């Protein structure tokens with residue numbers, strides 16, 4: 001029963017050790033930064049490299065700021081992947097996702113307040129391009145979630161200490177890569193909270209389910225693939 | 240009273256240990272590099288990615304050159320944030336800011352001397368875009384200062400040794416991110432000295448107060464948020 | 479004869495220690511990521527920087543995910559260079575190449591399925607520009623393979639531990655560099671599997687041999703040059 | 718006299734320990750890579766970011782490949798700065814510069830052979846823009862050499878071990894920064910060998926002295942400034 005309580009995470013609510021509340025503020029700040037700066041970058045008249053760097057660097061910066069507290073998920077698809085991999089409790093996962101969504105809403109809300117309607121455009125909202133069906137969009141967002149979460153696992157694998165120093169950069173650059181590969185077709189969300197934030201501000205909920213199901217399925221597939229097949233072996237212990 | 244003397248920093252003037260004068264030359268050089276190369280990049284006919292990389296890489300390079308001496312602030316908003324966080328004395332902070340401003344003036348001055356008027360344009364001066372009010376500009380510059388200083392704290396947190404090797408890169412890329420997110424609206428200064436340097440050379444002081452108050456308020460908010468909420472815990476000591 | 483068996487690698491088929499099958503899945507995934515995201519990036523209407531970053535970041539990300547399993551070759555030219563340098567057995571090299579090719583075919587296949595024909599263009603296939611002869615193309619692809627494989631050796635040299643933390647980034651950026659230098663002329667393949675993947679999907683086999691022979695000859699030259707001339711000396715052992 | 722012999726470096730010709738010949742091949746390869754890929758990038762129809770990344774990444778890659786042998790100067794201005802700082806002997810410096818120039822000539826020579834005249838353009842040769850005088854060009858190239866060499870010293874300072882892992886990246890990005898800041902005006906050479914290579918291939922020697930004197934004066938100034946003022950203090954020895 002102690003085990004059951006742990007996996008639900010109820011004990012985290014009373015624990016100072018786990019710093020749950022700081023983690024939640026961290027996840028809130030991370031998604032605020034993402035939606036303020038990277039979705040904000042989409043309101044300018046610039047090219048795809050500009051946008052792709054904005055999203056990747058926002059994640060690099062967000063993990064630099066809050067990664068030590070919460071793990072720096074900044075994305076419900078990452079959080080659910082960590083839940084599937086047994087790295088986080090159900091309660092913590094749910095609270096993370098709530099605060100990620102609130103952060104994204106706050107970030108795009110701040111952009112909306114600070115920019116005259118002249119500049120807002122679609123506030124960086126993601127949408128399916130004309131000839132992309134919802135099923136195709138789902139497939140693209142699946143691959144985006146898959147590669148992002150594989151990168152998170154590969155960069156943070158504790159049996160691969162060589163990766164730790166550049167892990168935030170690698171994760172950020174996987175986000176840039178996703179945008180370079182697919183931004184024209186789905187907007188390359190790979191992050192349900194990020195899309196929720198711009199959907200809320202623009203009241204545009206077209207194909208919204210695609211941006212939740214795609215990245216989350218991709219993230220879950222990545223969690224299974226990495227932990228079952230790709231994980232680095234523990235180095236031999238010296239006795 | 241020894242305490243009082245320390246927080247004012249008067250003893251630093253006689254101390255060889257603290258290398259105050261080298262630090263001041265370092266801050267001068269840092270802002271000279273920023274205004275020479277990055278504001279210089281704005282005089283060319285290139286796109287937003289070009290400018291955003293120039294500012295971020297200038298900070299990466301400046302911290303690589305002088306970070307070990309002065310901490311590599313290269314920005315009055317960072318210096319005031321460090322003062323609020325108790326990491327630097329009042330005297331040192333004031334001298335840093337003076338030398339940052341002199342460096343920025345020298346950097347843009349050198350660009351002005353070396354470029355025919357044909358090429359100067361506005362010398363990379365920051366200005367509010369047409370439909371951006373001063374209050375909106377203040378809000379945007381607040382967010383820029385906030386995220387820059389949060390990144391400085393997150394990257395340099397001594398309880399997070401994994402961040403130290405890429406800290407100069409992370410701080411530089413937070414500057415690039417700020418430009419990607421907001422360059423169209425305020426020029427994405429986030430640095431009062433940088434804007435003072437171009438204001439001085441162009442004698443354009445429109446909305447100048449916005450470029451001081453915004454980043455400094457953001458930096459102070461970041462100092463409080465990071466030190467009170469987000470800071471990494473010290474690892475347990477082994478006795 | 480034990481020696482002979484080893485260099486052929488037959489014993490790897492029964493060894494759990496070497497994790498051969500995980501390595502093969504790793505190489506498959508690496509080339510899938512490369513062809514899905516980076517060749518996918520070529521289907522968008524963007525400039526050369528966009529494409530060059532996509533290929534380099536795809537390699538950075540792929541090595542982050544699978545480098546610990548297979549060495550992260552993700553390229554038959556790298557695998558053959560490692561064979562020449564005696565770092566991998568014949569059997570392992572052959573299997574790597576098969577799975578690299580299958581991964582590339584799968585990656586571009588997924589792009590083809592997920593994108594309406596409206597968007598596919600040439601699916602990022604490499605081709606010789608009008609005024610580039612096959613011999614010139616061979617020379618360009620030779621230099622591409624040479625520098626890529628020199629970077630792999632330089633970054634992963636075990637006598638140069640300072641390089642290890644940024645090795646995946648350095649290798650990825652050598653791929654970006656190759657694209658910046660030559661993308662207009664041969665498409666900057668430097669990777670026979672990547673080109674096989676798009677040739678298969680578009681059924682375009684023009685000058686296909688150039689994209690195998692060029693990078694492989696370059697890779698072999700790099701293996702000889704690095705191991706015979708450039709390799710770091712082992713640090714002196716303390717007895 | 719042993720001292721005199723050392724500073725002239727005559728003993729290096731007979732020493733296997735110093736690996737002089739490998740170093741020279743390293744410097745040759747470094748400049749070949751720079752002129753082949755980065756000057757090659759200038760023959761394509763792309764923007765300033767494209768070129769600036771090409772030069773910076775070429776240096777990052779070159780140092781990754783040969784930095785452990787020769788120090789990875791890949792630039793006569795860096796070599797002369799190291800000579801002034803007493804880090805290299807006169808003989809070694811002279812030989813480095815000869816092989817850097819030969820490498821640059823070979824690199825641009827290879828581009829010329831491999832590209833139809835249709836594509837060659839000016840082969841990436843640097844030239845002063847119309848309204849830039851030779852004296853202004855000298856000043857710009859001075860600043861380029863200054864900041865490049867300051868970055869080399871700052872990144873490689875043995876009293877600053879935190880910088881060592883990202884040193885090749887930082888040096889490369891200082892080259893990118895220089896291009897972002899000044900490419901329109903002088904071509905942002907900062908490297909006499911690089912310009913010699915393209916001058917040789919195009920037989921264009923206009924203002925050639927500017928591209929030698931400017932970076933070298935800047936490099937010498939940087940060597941003096943860093944070693945006399947900015948150098949990190951040795952950490953206290955524990956006895």
Ligand SMILES: [Ca+2]
Pocket residue numbers: 131132594
């Ligand atoms: Ca259709």
Ligand SMILES: [Ca+2]
Pocket residue numbers: 116370371372
């Ligand atoms: Ca208005």
Ligand SMILES: [Ca+2]
Pocket residue numbers: 609610833
């Ligand atoms: Ca021809």
Ligand SMILES: [Ca+2]
Pocket residue numbers: 355848849
């Ligand atoms: Ca004139």
